[in-house]
Amino acid sequence: MTQRRPDTAITENTLTRDDLPVWLDRVSRTFALTIRMLKEPFRTYASAAYLLCRIVDTVEDCETLPAETKCEYLREFCGRISGNSSGGPGPARRLFPDPSNWEEKLTHHESAILVMIRSFPGPIQNIVFPYVVEMAEGMVMFLERQNENGILHFESDEQLDQYCYYVAGTVGLMMNEMFAAISGADKSGAREAAVELGIGLQLTNIVKDIQKDRLRNIHYCPRGDNPHWPGNAFPRTGVDLNREVLTLASATISHLTTGQDYFLHLDSNFKQYKLFCVTNYLMAWKTLEACLRHSLRTANPVGAKISRFCVYYTLLESHGCVASPQFLNWRVNRLRDNCISLILASDSTRHLPHPVRDGFYGGAKSRRKTPHPGKRIRPGPAPR
DSSP states (O other), X not given: OOOOOOGGGOBTTBXXXXXHHHHHHHHOSSHHHHGGGSOTTHHHHHHHHHHHHHHHHHHHHOSSSOHHHHXXXXXXXXXXXXXXXXXXOOGGGGTOSSOOSHHHHHHTTHHHHHHHHHTSOHHHHHHHHHHHHHHHHHHHHHHTTXXXXXXEEOOSHHHHHHHHIIIIIHXXXXXXXXXXXXXXXXXXXXXXXXXXHHHXXXXXXXXXXXXXXXXXXXXXXXXXXXXXXXXXXXXXXXXXXXXXXXXXXHHHHHHHHHHHHHHHTXXXXXXXXXXXXXXXXXXXXXXXXXXXXXXXXXXXXXXXXXXXXXXXXXXXXXXXXXXXXXXXXXXXXXXXXXXXXXXXXXXXXXXXXXXXXXXXXXOXXXXXXXXXXXXXXXXXXXXX
16 A cells, blocks of 8 residues: 655645545545545546546635636636646645635645646546536636626526536546546446436535525525426525525435436446445435435535534445445435425425425426336425
């Protein structure tokens, strides 16, 4: 086993493959655990690609930077990917001259991460760079839609899905193609399911951090007509926070349900990659359930999170799910049923046409007329 270098030995000008686990532990709570399930060299490729995406996401999410500054950096970032980058201090140093957290410190290593990815095989570079550029360009497009006060409202379900595609669907496609390039498997038919899975995971994070995003004037819940709140039933102004959570949770359930097809059809020979997908998938369902069960915690700017015990229990549970498709199907149906029951039992939506109860169950690409392909759901009280 390769021994990690001490943290003090990692500087802006030097970042090796042995340093990737250190930075993953610093900037990620669960991904750093699940990525260890992958075999080399896939683990190294995915780690470096994740850190590069995390740099872009850190700049886009920064509350203290104006939108114009973010757009300027992201456009220059796309240009640097197409050119050559030295291993010196990253251009993000001018954005965060005195970084206050590990995410901001990571941006100083942009050039070193680019150099590392350019040392990967050509096919891997041709997968990572185009999708990271697409992500950055999509972020620029939505940053430019903010008004003069920095407020962004999503007007439709389709617009929200488009945003989630740029920030997470691209990651799903990137992981799918990297896996295909390394394993030699034909995964071209799994692209749509990979996008749905990525969007579902992103919507889970949006629900978890909804109040934090509202404080920075980002309102993800669509104001216009959408399949989750049909017609004029959903109020366009003065939206209650719980209603936003329930609306976005309905969309999350739809995309996670569709995204399940991605790993269900993985060959049994690719156990490590399936284990990686299933673990992140189960954690998303449990996070969504925690947000619905503890709405008061969701209203906290810190956001609702599953406990550390739940994280490690899910790591063990996912092994059983991969070993037994029947157990996986039962576990996912149980988690999904819990989330749907919590939505149906909510007092704040009892007087409105409900997306799940009335058959408006689906995202922009899937207008399902049934709750889900599993068991029939009967409205009732939330499970204890």
